Every structure is written in structure tokens, then in C-alpha cells.
Amino acid sequence: MNNELDRIILDLGQWLEGLFANWPALRIVVHVLLSTLPLMLAFMGAFAFSTWLERKGLARIQNRPGPNRVGIFGLLQPVADGIKMLFKEDIVPDRSDKLFHFLAPVMLMVPAMIAIGFLPLGDGLTALPLDSAILFFFAIGSMNTLAVFMAGWSSRNKYSLLGGMRAVAQMISYEIPLVLSTVVVVMIAGSLNGQEIVASQQIHTWVNSGNFIKEFFGQFLGWHIFKPWGFAGFLFFFVSALAEANRSPFDLPEADSEIIAGHLTEYSGFKYAIFFIAEYISAFAIAGIAVTLFLGGWSGPILAGLPWFIIKLFSLFALMIWIRGTLPRLRVDQLMGYAWKFLMPLAILNIFVAGLYxxxxQQWGPLVALIGGWVLGFGSLQMASIWLSKLNKSPLLTGKREYIFAE
Structure with a gap:
């Protein structure tokens, strides 16, 4: 396993801490800074690059050039946009609750930055290495719901309030299938620790065999996504993650054709920029936890460690961009019905499939479990999804639609 880059980063951090060995209090400060500051700077850089990547990707899908004026290939466009936001006037409505209007973007940004600290970026590269890291990740992430509603309520604007109410309903609804999909992985891995979940996705007898071919395939054939319950769980998780991160086609809280900009209607300048940054950091965090749970985390052939994590992270983000440029926005009733009537029952069924797998x-070996799981387990999930699709279209559930046209 080639984890030399991870070891170099860890050794560099330990060497810098060792320089302050005679000052214990200062050493603690240095340790905290080394654990958080590089991570924050790295993800801020990733945010800037991802905004350029998304604008270029959407432009390519729509057959137009995209940003191409500031810097080579428009790479400095995020810098120009950031400077523009810094100098824009911060307008606060007269009748708004000014304290909560200010706190809302902060409450959205801080949990997003804390959440990425629980991600295992490499072998030993976890800023907040807790045994219950996955539990804390979702606990911290649930604060986003409160922050978004606070932004909508404090603005004293009907469109802002409606956007905040939509966001609360959406986030609470999709948190359930999101967590249920995670329960499957935790149940099989037997741990809430990110590093241990990554380790459980390696075929250790192959990795430690000394045979190059076995080592190569042992690094990725054990990923949970290659198992029937893991593949289904990843689909449920990723769809729910799109809704949690307010990504298209689940971006109803900011549906500009219906409610202007939703909870962001009364925000401008640097506060608006903080919301924008927090949304992207949250998208990275949720994609990072998906990589950890289903795609083997930092493990992989040849480049095992931080490079593999970055490749997987940006691959999922590219998939988010592709979905945004492809699928239309859902209606509110479709959004809520999909979570409660479709995703949640299937996520519960997937827990039983994983238990049987x-x-x-344990009884008959991994090969029998894999074949039986794909044939019976995934087949049962497929049949259940077809049945639920037909049931949700039934007039018994939806009722007869009546349209009243204005005269």
C-alpha cells in the first residue's frame, strides 16, 4: 500500500509540533492550527476550483464557452467574484431581526467546516479522529436546517420565509433515508469510526499477500458499492445527499422562478458569499462521507491515500454537476412524496437485505453471499421499487386531480 504522501504530511506535522516541545500550552495551539488551518485552506481552494468547474461544466452542457475572460481559461473568475462580493453593500431590511439575520450564515458555515474535520482524508489524516465520527458528522450537519430557517424567518420577507419552510421540510424528510443508508454500512463494518470503515472495505488477505495482482484488486474489490446492499445504499444515499445539500434537481428552497431566491432573497454582499461558500463546503462534506462509506475512502490501487480521496471526491462532484445540467427541478409534492413513499421504504428494506447478506x-462464504445477494437481495429491491412506483401513481394515494382555471 502506497501511503507515503500521508506519512510525509503526518511526519511534517509532528516535526512542527516538536519545535514547541518545551512550551506545552503553545504546542496545543500549534496542534489545533495544524489540524484545522490546512484543512480549511484546502477546502476553500477546492471551493474556488469547484465553482469554476461547475460553471465550465454547465457551459459545456449548454453549448457555450462559460467564464473565459479572467485568467487562463477563466481560472481566476472565482477570485474576481470573491473580490466583487467583498466590496458589495450589505443591505439589511429595516424590519428584519438583525441579530439572527447576521447569525444565520455563520451558523451555516461553521457546522460545514466542522463536518469535514470528521472525514478520513488519508491513512491517519483525520482532523477530528473520534470513534463516533459518523454520528457526530450527521449531528453537526443537522444544524443546517436551523440556520436556513433562521435566514428565512429573520428576513421578514414572504419569499424568504417560504424558502426557509421548504428547506426545513426537505432537509428533515431526506435526513431519514440518508441516515438509514448509513446504518447499513455501520451495521456491516461494526464501527462508527471513519478510518475503521475504510479499513473494512479492503480484502486484507489479498492486500497483505505479497502478490501484486492480489494487492491491486484487494484495494478496491471490497468497496461496499460492489455489494448488492452497498450499491442500493449508495443510490439511496446519493439521492438523499443531493436533497440535503440543496443541489439540483432538489433545489426547491431557491427556486428562482417561484420564490425569487428563497431564504437568500434579502441577503447581499459578504453574507450572501458566506451562504454560497457554505453550500459548496456542505456538498463536499456529504460527497466525502459518501466516498468514505461506499467507495473505500482513501483506499485504492497504486495511489492509496490522499490522492485517491481527492479523485473520488471530485468524481462525485462532477456527477452532481452533470445531474444539475440534465434533470429539471421537481415539484414540491413530488419532492416530498419521493422521500416518504419511495426512498424511505426501500432504505428500510435494504437494512434487511444487508442483514441476510x-x-x-458467515454461513456459506463471500462468493455464495455475493451471488445470492445480487440475485435475490438486489432483485427484491428492484421489485419493491417497481411496486412502490405503481402504488404511488395509484388514485388511491394521489386522489383525483381537479384543476380550476381562472376566467
Whole structure:
């Protein structure tokens, strides 16, 4: 396993801490700074690059050039936009609750930055290495709901309030299938620690065999996404993650054709920029936890460690961009119905499929469990999804639609 880059980063951090060995209090400060500051700077740089990547990607999908004026290929466009936001006037409505209007973007930004600290970026590269890291990740992430509603309520604007109410309903609804999909992984891995979940996705007898071919395939054939319950769980998780991160086609809280900019209607200048940054950092955090749970985390052939994590992270983000440029926005009733009537029942069924897979693996071996899981387990999920699709279209559930036209 080639984790030399991770070791170099860890050794460099330990060497810098060692310079302050005679000053214990200062050493603690240095340790905190080394654990958080590089991570924050790295993800801020990733945010700037991802905004350029998304604008270029959407432009390519729509057959136009995209940003191409500031810097080579428009690479400095995020810098220009950031400077513009810094100098824009911060307008606060007269009747707004000014304290909560100010706190809302801060409450959205801080949890997003804390959440990425729980991600295992490499072998030993975790800023907040807790045994219950996955639990804390979702606990911190749930604060986004309060921050978004606070922004809508404090603005004293009907469009802002409606956007905030939409966001609360959407986030609470999709948190359930999101967590249920995570329960499957935690149940099979037997741990809430990110590093241990990554380690559980390696075939250790192959990785430590000394045979190059076995080492190569042992690094990725054990990823949860290659198992029937893991593939289904990843689909449920990723769809729910799009809704949690307010990404298209689930971006109803900011539906500009219906409610202007939703909870962001009364925000401008640097506060608006903080909301914008927090949304992208949250998208990175949720994509990072998906990589950890289903795609083997930092493990992979040849480049195991931080490079693999970055490749997987940006691959998922590129998929988000592709979905945004491809799918239309859902209606509110479709959005809520999809979570409660479709995703949640399937996520619960997937827990039973994973339990049966684990039992079969213990009794008859991994090969029998894998074949049986794909044929029976994934087949049952597929049949359940077809049945639920037909049931949700039934007039017994939806009722007869009546349209009243203005005269």
C-alpha cells in the first residue's frame, strides 16, 4: 500500500509540533492550527476550483464557452467574484431581526467546516479522529436546517420565509433515508469510526499477500458499492445527499422562478458569499462521507491515500454537476412524496437485505453471499421499487386531480 504522501504530511506535522516541545500550552495551539488551518485552506481552494468547474461544466452542457475572460481559461473568475462580493453593500431590511439575520450564515458555515474535520482524508489524516465520527458528522450537519430557517424567518420577507419552510421540510424528510443508508454500512463494518470503515472495505488477505495482482484488486474489490446492499445504499444515499445539500434537481428552497431566491432573497454582499461558500463546503462534506462509506475512502490501487480521496471526491462532484445540467427541478409534492413513499421504504428494506447478506457470508462464504445477494437481495429491491412506483401513481394515494382555471 502506497501511503507515503500521508506519512510525509503526518511526519511534517509532528516535526512542527516538536519545535514547541518545551512550551506545552503553545504546542496545543500549534496542534489545533495544524489540524484545522490546512484543512480549511484546502477546502476553500477546492471551493474556488469547484465553482469554476461547475460553471465550465454547465457551459459545456449548454453549448457555450462559460467564464473565459479572467485568467487562463477563466481560472481566476472565482477570485474576481470573491473580490466583487467583498466590496458589495450589505443591505439589511429595516424590519428584519438583525441579530439572527447576521447569525444565520455563520451558523451555516461553521457546522460545514466542522463536518469535514470528521472525514478520513488519508491513512491517519483525520482532523477530528473520534470513534463516533459518523454520528457526530450527521449531528453537526443537522444544524443546517436551523440556520436556513433562521435566514428565512429573520428576513421578514414572504419569499424568504417560504424558502426557509421548504428547506426545513426537505432537509428533515431526506435526513431519514440518508441516515438509514448509513446504518447499513455501520451495521456491516461494526464501527462508527471513519478510518475503521475504510479499513473494512479492503480484502486484507489479498492486500497483505505479497502478490501484486492480489494487492491491486484487494484495494478496491471490497468497496461496499460492489455489494448488492452497498450499491442500493449508495443510490439511496446519493439521492438523499443531493436533497440535503440543496443541489439540483432538489433545489426547491431557491427556486428562482417561484420564490425569487428563497431564504437568500434579502441577503447581499459578504453574507450572501458566506451562504454560497457554505453550500459548496456542505456538498463536499456529504460527497466525502459518501466516498468514505461506499467507495473505500482513501483506499485504492497504486495511489492509496490522499490522492485517491481527492479523485473520488471530485468524481462525485462532477456527477452532481452533470445531474444539475440534465434533470429539471421537481415539484414540491413530488419532492416530498419521493422521500416518504419511495426512498424511505426501500432504505428500510435494504437494512434487511444487508442483514441476510451478512448471515449468508458467515454461513456459506463471500462468493455464495455475493451471488445470492445480487440475485435475490438486489432483485427484491428492484421489485419493491417497481411496486412502490405503481402504488404511488395509484388514485388511491394521489386522489383525483381537479384543476380550476381562472376566467
Amino acid at each position: 451478512y448471515f449468508a457470508e
